[in-house]
Amino acid sequence: xxxxxxxxxxxxVYDGGFEALRGVTLDVEEGEILALLGPNGAGKTTLISxxxxxxxxxxxxxxxxxxxxxxxxxxxxSLIGLVPQDIALEPFEKVWNSVRFSRGLFGKARxxxxxxxxxxxxxxxxxxxxxxxxxxxxxxxRVLIAKALAHDPRLLFLDEPTAGxxxxxxxxxxxxxxxxxxxxxxxxxxxxxxxxxxxxxxxxGVINGGALMLVEKKARLMARMGQKQIELQxxxxxxxxxxxxxxxxxxxxxxxxTLIYTYDTxxxxxxIRTLLNDLDAAGLVLRDVQTRQSSLEDIFVDLVKGxxx
Amino acid sequence: MNWTAIAAxxxxxxxxxxxxxxxxxxxxxxxxxxYFVVFGAAIGSRIDEVEGVSYGAFIVPGLIMLSVMTxxxxxxxxxxxxxxxxxxxxELLSAPINFLEITLGYxxxxxxxxLFIGVVILGTSSLFVDLIIAHPGAMLAFLVLTxxxxxxxxxIIGIWASNFEQLQLVxxxxxxxxxxxxxxxxxxxxxxxxxQNVTLFNPVVYLISGFRWSFxxxxxxxxxxxxxxxxxxxLGCVAVIAWIFKTGWRIRS
Ligand SMILES: Nc1ncnc2c1ncn2[C@@H]1O[C@H](COP(=O)(O)OP(=O)(O)OP(=O)(O)O)[C@@H](O)[C@H]1O
Ligand SMILES: [Mg+2]
Numbered sequence: 001x002x003x004x005x006x007x008x009x010x011x012x013v014y015d016g017g018f019e020a021l022r023g024v025t026l027d028v029e030e031g032e033i034l035a036l037l038g039p040n041g042a043g044k045t046t047l048i049s050x051x052x053x054x055x056x057x058x059x060x061x062x063x064x065x066x067x068x069x070x071x072x073x074x075x076x077x078s079l080i081g082l083v084p085q086d087i088a089l090e091p092f093e094k095v096w097n098s099v100r101f102s103r104g105l106f107g108k109a110r111x112x113x114x115x116x117x118x119x120x121x122x123x124x125x126x127x128x129x130x131x132x133x134x135x136x137x138x139x140x141x142r143v144l145i146a147k148a149l150a151h152d153p154r155l156l157f158l159d160e161p162t163a164g165x166x167x168x169x170x171x172x173x174x175x176x177x178x179x180x181x182x183x184x185x186x187x188x189x190x191x192x193x194x195x196x197x198x199x200x201x202x203x204x205g206v207i208n209g210g211a212l213m214l215v216e217k218k219a220r221l222m223a224r225m226g227q228k229q230i231e232l233q234x235x236x237x238x239x240x241x242x243x244x245x246x247x248x249x250x251x252x253x254x255x256x257x258t259l260i261y262t263y264d265t266x267x268x269x270x271x272i273r274t275l276l277n278d279l280d281a282a283g284l285v286l287r288d289v290q291t292r293q294s295s296l297e298d299i300f301v302d303l304v305k306g307x308x309x
Numbered sequence: 310m311n312w313t314a315i316a317a318x319x320x321x322x323x324x325x326x327x328x329x330x331x332x333x334x335x336x337x338x339x340x341x342x343x344y345f346v347v348f349g350a351a352i353g354s355r356i357d358e359v360e361g362v363s364y365g366a367f368i369v370p371g372l373i374m375l376s377v378m379t380x381x382x383x384x385x386x387x388x389x390x391x392x393x394x395x396x397x398x399x400e401l402l403s404a405p406i407n408f409l410e411i412t413l414g415y416x417x418x419x420x421x422x423x424l425f426i427g428v429v430i431l432g433t434s435s436l437f438v439d440l441i442i443a444h445p446g447a448m449l450a451f452l453v454l455t456x457x458x459x460x461x462x463x464x465i466i467g468i469w470a471s472n473f474e475q476l477q478l479v480x481x482x483x484x485x486x487x488x489x490x491x492x493x494x495x496x497x498x499x500x501x502x503x504x505q506n507v508t509l510f511n512p513v514v515y516l517i518s519g520f521r522w523s524f525x526x527x528x529x530x531x532x533x534x535x536x537x538x539x540x541x542x543x544l545g546c547v548a549v550i551a552w553i554f555k556t557g558w559r560i561r562s
Contacts, residue, residue, distance in 0.1 A: 014562060052403040055562050074311075074405040082403050088396030090321075097324060104317025105404045147400070 003027040004065055004079070004155055004186050005051070011059035012046050012210075020046040022210040023060065028188060030154070033181055034215075035201035036190040043210040044190040045085055048157045052082045064155060078106060081153030085160045085190075087140045091133035095124060098132060099146045106151035118146050122176065138169045145176065156180060158189035162196060174200050229292045230261045230272070235285035242282040248275050257287075265293075314406045318414025319421075322388055326422050337376055337426045341433040344372055348494060359496050362525050365438040370521040371493030372434065377427040377452065378459045378488055378513070382480050385419035385463030390470050393560070402561060408554030412464060419460035420453070427452055440524070447532075448523035454539050455516055461546035468559050487513045497529040512538055 005028040012021035020043045028034050036044050049055040051062050053073060061068065067075040090098065099115050119125045122142045127135060132143065141161065148156060158177070162170045177187055177200055191197055197204050198218065205215040214221075232250075237257045241250065248271065251260045263270045279286065326333060348368055359367045392398040401411055434440060442448050463480075470476040491513030497505055508514055509530070519535025522528035528535070553560070 049399075052399075053561075054399055054402045056557055077403060077405040080403065082399070084396075084399050086396055088399060090392075090395065090397055092328065093321070093324070097321070101317050101321045102400065104320070105314050105400060105406065107311045107313045107405060109313065 001030065002066055004030040005188070006063040007047075007051070007060070008062070009060040010047070010050060010057055010062060012043075012050055012055060013058045020210050021050065021058075024207075024210075024212050026205065026212060026215060028155075028186060030186050031181065031184055032202045033177065033187045033189070033200055034203045034205060035197035035218075036188065036205045036207055037192070037194065037197055038190070038207035039192075042207045044207055045159055046210075047207070048082070048159055048188070048190070052080055052157065053077055078151070079154045081148035081151065081156045083141075083144045083148045083156070083158045083161060085163070087137065087144060089132045089140055089143060092131055094129055094131055095119070095135070095143055095146075096128040098143060099150050102147035103150035108151045114152070115146075115150060118149050121179070122146050123172075138165055141165065141169075149180075153185065155186045155188070158187065160190050160192070162191065162193065170196075227262055227293075228265050230263070231290040231292065232259045232261060232279070232286060233257055233288040233290075234259065235287050238284075242284075244278050244282055245275075248278065311406050311410050314404060315410050315414045315417070318401075318411065319418045322415060322418030323421065325388075326384075326418070333422065333425070334429060337380075337429045338433050340376070341372060341430045342437075344368070345434070345437045359499070360525075360527055362527075363438065366440060367496075367521075367525075368494050369431070369434045369438065369440060370524050371488075371491075371517050373427050373430050373452070374455065374513075374517050374520055375488045375493050376430055377423045377455055378484060378516075379480055380426045381419055381423035381456050381459035382463035382466065382484060384422045385416055385460040386467035386470065386476055386480075388415045388419055389464055389467035390476055393468075398560070408551065411554075412461075412550055416457065416460040416464050419463060420456035423456040423460065424453065427456070442524050443526040444523040448520070451516070451520045451523055451535075451539070454543065455520070458539060458543040458546060461543065461550065465546060465549050465553070468553055471559070487511055488517075492517050492529060512542060515539070 005026070007024055007026040010021050010024045011019075013019050024043075024047060036047070038044050046055060050057050051064070051069065053069060057070075061070075062076075063069070064076040065079045067079075069076045093101075096115070096119070099119065100110070100112075103111070103115065116125065119128055122145060124139065124142055124146060127139060132140065135143065145158075145161070161173050161177075165173065174196075177189070180187060189196075189201075201218050203215060204218050204221055206213045231253055233253075233255075234257050237259065248261060251262070252258070253260045261272075261275060263272065276286075345365065348364075357364060392401065431440075466476065466479050470478075490508065491511050492508070497508055497514065497518070500508065515530055515535045515538035518529040519532050519539070522532050522535070552558070
């Protein structure tokens with residue numbers, strides 16, 4: 001099956017001459033969740049805005065569901081829902097009317113049952129007759145999501161859906177995303193929270209300086225660059241390690257009685273068994289053992305700190 | 310044509326109007342009454358008739374035009390400026406709609422509101438003076454066309470404006486003087502010949518003259534010219550809007 005989103009060599013130069021996208025190429029398969037990570041000003045919002053028709057591309061091509069966003073903009077945009085980064089809502093309008101407006105704007109026939117369904121799912125049903133200005137920030141963000149879902153999009157963009165959102169609402173948001181995925185919606189979200197990408201995405205893309213540095217299956221990414229560490233806590237750590245332990249390349253841990261052993265999860269031999277044997281042979285007594293996996297955050301920091309394209 | 314989308318925009322815009330219906334209704338009633346007190350009583354007692362029509366009745370078409378033009382402009386300009394200002398314009402830009410549909414929705418709503426004001430003023434006026442409308446069909450046509458064309462102009466101003474001052478600027482600096490000098494409250498023939506000729510460069514003269522003709526059967530300029538002027542003005546505005554959406558000027562970065 002063809003990808004639901006095909007981006008080819010997409011470029012964007014803003015009027016001032018700033019190059020915000022430097023040839024982005026990306027395919028997104030139907031039904032997956034892609035998290036876009038990147039520092040401030042990386043071009044995440046620009047990428048989304050260009051696909052959605054809010055900014056004009058300077059070069060390249062984008063197809064949504066096989067429809068070119070320029071020549072078949074109606075068919076392409078009908079498939080897309082967008083939750084923008086900044087909360088933008090008409091303050092005096094009621095929640096219900098605001099969501100119904102969005103559905104109408106996309107040319108869909110009025111369907112009050114569907115809107116009720118969406119509002120209930122987003123815990124907004126009680127607020128349906130409230131004016132937007134009476135809502136809290138978190139509720140407003142949900143209204144934005146409701147508006148984006150009002151026309152039943154196949155491809156949903158969430159631009160930093162959890163920025164400035166408390167822990168509970170963030171969890172709610174993840175649940176909503178999981179539910180949408182279950183119903184077959186493809187989701188592309190941007191975030192600064194690595195845990196978020198780690199928790200919900202199938203694939204992770206890292207964008208920096210207007211270029212896509214890497215896109216990879218989350219699990220593969222972690223396996224490829226992921227390293228695991230064992231923190232060994234000893235009953236009594238000697239000042240100098242016995243010769244027999246030298247080849248294990250142990251490093252001092254955070255406290256005087258700990259040692260760190262680093263190994264590659266993908267390697268054929270982790271070396272753990274020989275390490276333990278050697279420790280035993282050297283007469284060192286283990287009090288506690290902990291393992292740690294390097295997170296996406298470490299990978300991300302490595303990439304972004306690395307050389308620019 | 311995405312009629313559902315046009316209807317959605319139209320409805321959304323009209324909702325703003327209905328939220329403040331009392332204001333929308335009372336302010337033209339009040340201002341019309343004031344005009345009658347000031348112009349009708351104070352000036353009307355010195356000019357009793359203009360070309361066979363009582364002065365009170367004579368100013369009604371001009372009065373309606375003045376309000377309808379300024380209302381159409383301010384409604385339409387605010388209607389599209391506000392989404393730009395608060396950021397909700399993203400929704401219009403990412404929806405499967407084209408420029409014509411966006412324009413029809415906003416301009417249609419703004420023109421409807423202006424038409425409503427025009428009718429309210431007409432009703433209020435009839436409480437003060439005896440009104441006869443010689444050509445009701447033409448009257449309605451002029452009124453609707455004026456609402457539409459000035460709403461189009463307002464739409465352009467709303468897209469062009471990058472702050473609230475600019476939003477007020479054109480209506481205040483251009484439209485109000487043109488309307489006041491366009492024969493709202495006097496007949497062009499009352500001016501010295503030199504100023505009569507200068508006035509003919511004022512496009513508003515043609516609109517007010519045509520509109521007044523539909524009431525009293527008399528005009529400063531031929532009715533055909535009036536129709537031509539308003540038709541040309543409307544087409545000009547449509548052309549500018551088409552260009553704006555094609556280039557994304559001040560809307561799409
Ligand atoms: N309308 C614009 N005109 C000129 N430059 C712009 C415009 N919008 C964005 N930029 C620039 O383009 C670059 C990318 O911006 P963008 O908003 O896409 O970043 P982002 O990755 O979404 O950042 P953040 O995480 O802060 O939201 C930035 O350097 C920004 O200053
Ligand atoms: Mg952004």
